[in-house]
Amino acid sequence: MAELAYTEAELxxxxxxxxxxxxxxxxxHGGFDADGRYIPPRAAGRERAIADWTHALRQRGGELFAADASLLTGPRMPNLEQQRLLLREGIGVPFWNNLTTTGKIEGRGRILAEMQFPDLAQIVAEDVSTMAIGHLGKGLLKAHGIDEGGEPARGIGxxxxxxxxxxxxVFGADAYPDVEPPESISRPEAGRRWMPELPAPYEGLLSFLMNLLMIEFRAEIGFASTQAILRTPDLFADRREAAEEAAEIVERIREDERIHVTSLRLYLGELRACRLRTVDGGTVSGAEVIDRFWSGLVNWATVEQPRLAAEQQRLALEPLFDRHPEGARIRAAFDACSDLGPARLAQAAVG
Structure with a gap:
């Protein structure tokens, strides 16, 4: 019989x-086996536990939360071809900024290792002691957070x-000025109740897990695009070997992130299969609560946020075009391969 209760040390x-x-x-973090294959960090007990809990969920008639990165559509700015164009024209700031802000956003994820989360045993009607959701505060979220932000005290990134x-x-150290990411990349939730039948701290936790999964999906798309740029033969011509190594580093990050996505889908799948205690003393289907919130989040992430973000990014590029001696030509070529429609593109260019 599979082991379903794990210690933090095991996870x-x-x-x-x-x-x-x-x-x-x-x-x-991580390392390599004798054949040079990358070994993700904290994978020994965690991977086994995720597999065991997934099997147990399916035995109960449940399933991993049905979502993946393919649901994210909408414009990107710069998209893959636009980013390649900018780099070919010697405009490296946007790609540098993207790599920098991605690293800083990942680093913020270390808060998962330090936060105190409410105990789902208090709100889930079923026994969670042998489920993944019963181990969120017993090593799972801590491992996730350290994956993102490392162990600075030990000198491990x-x-x-x-x-x-x-x-x-690919750029060399300090090639461009430092840049800070947005304060938040999640859907703004302040002051809004999407799950009013649940106590607020538990609504916050469920919202957090679903927003985190959406961020992971967005990251996967961005990471794949970054690798494609790094592996473009005519880019970083004087640093081709370094660019290939950089692409391999991104692949290792993507391998690490797969367990994050699987874990989050498992947590939400378990919650959907349970009944949740409500503030009025009753219970509600986890599926009802999860699916309602997720539907609104998907609309924000696929309709509202991408177009707004693309328009803002397009406006931010104007000074770079203005300063370039061939700015008018580059701007026209850039806009010719935009994901935005003509009307939105014209609006974005003037603010």
Missing amino acids: MSDLPVARPHVVAGRRM GHDVMWFVARDL
Whole structure:
């Protein structure tokens, strides 16, 4: 019979590695086996536990939450071809900024290792002690957070440092000024109740998990695009080997993120299969609550947010075009491969 109760030590345990993960003198998490294959961090107990809990969920008639990155449509700015165009024209700031802000956003994820989350045993009618959702505060979210933000006290970088190393491989250190990411990349939730039948702290936790899954999906699309740029043969011509190594670092990040996505889909799948205690003393189907919130989040992430973000990014590019001696030509070529329609594009260009 599969083991369904795990200790934090088990969920944080590492697989053995033949050599550590070091690039350009920077130590990062994970390592490599004797054949040079990348070994993700904290994978020994966590991967086994996720597989066991998934099997148990299916035995109860449930399933992983049915969502993946393919649901995210909408314009991107710059899109893949636009980013390639900018780099070919010597405009590297947008790609540098993208790599920098991605690393900083990943680093913020370390808060998962430090936050105190409400105990779902208090709101889920079923026994959660042998479910993944019964282990969120017993190592699962801590492992996720350390994956993102590393272990600075031990000199081991997480995804934040991996992005900075990849960036510096292709641009060199301090090639452009530092940049800060937006304060939040989740859907604004302040002051709104989407699950009023639940106590507010638990609504906050469920909202957090679903927003986190959506962020992971958006990241997957962005990471794949970044790899395609790094592997474009005519870009970074004087640093081709470094660019290929940077693309490999991104692939290692993507491998790490797969367990995050699977874990989040498992948490939500378990919650959908349970009944949740309501503020009026009754219960409500987890599926009803989860699906209602997710539907609104998907609308924001696929309709509202992408177009607004693309328009804002297009406006931010105007000064770069204005300063370039061939700015008018580059602007026209850039807009010719835009994901925005003509009317939206014209509006975005003038603010």
